[in-house]
Amino acid sequence: MSTKQTISRNGILGPSLPLSCLPSAHLQPKKPAMTSVLPTIPRYFFCFVEPTLLILAFATTSIFPSHYVSTQSKLAPLYRLLQTERILLSQLSNLFLLIAVIELYIFSSTTDIKAVRALIEARLWY
Numbered sequence: 707m708s709t710k711q712t713i714s715r716n717g718i719l720g721p722s723l724p725l726s727c728l729p730s731a732h733l734q735p736k737k738p739a740m741t742s743v744l745p746t747i748p749r750y751f752f753c754f755v756e757p758t759l760l761i762l763a764f765a766t767t768s769i770f771p772s773h774y775v776s777t778q779s780k781l782a783p784l785y786r787l788l789q790t791e792r793i794l795l796s797q798l799s800n801l802f803l804l805i806a807v808i809e810l811y812i813f814s815s816t817t818d819i820k821a822v823r824a825l826i827e828a829r830l831w832y
Contacts, residue, residue: 744813744822752826753813760806767799805829 744752767774772787774795787795812825 748826752809756829757806757810760802760809764799764802764806767795767802771795 771792775787775791809825809829812821816822
């Protein structure tokens with residue numbers, strides 16, 4: 707058997723192996739996504755409703771920051787928003803978008819119930 711060096715499927719330089727020795731993704735059984743493992747009501751809430759609300763919160767704080775501030779207080783703001791307040795609101799809007807993306811990614815890709823449970827517990831704390 708010759709030990710010639712070639713680039714394998716994963717791009718690493720090493721001895722060439724016959725294709726029958728390499729693991730194939732199409733031969734491994736697919737696990738169901740976590741969205742199909744969750745019960746119906748939490749699945750709809752955590753996979754559709756909550757990310758939608760977070761994206762709407764992102765849009766509201768990004769496009770209409772003064773309106774968002776006025777809805778958080780009974781008193782109407784008597785002044786324009788300061789630059790520091792605008793920066794804080796942009797950070798808050800980015801946080802809304804980040805949480806929505808993380809939730810969409812984890813709920814649609816993982817099959818580990820522990821990861822989903824940890825995410826839901828973390829979401830309930832804030």
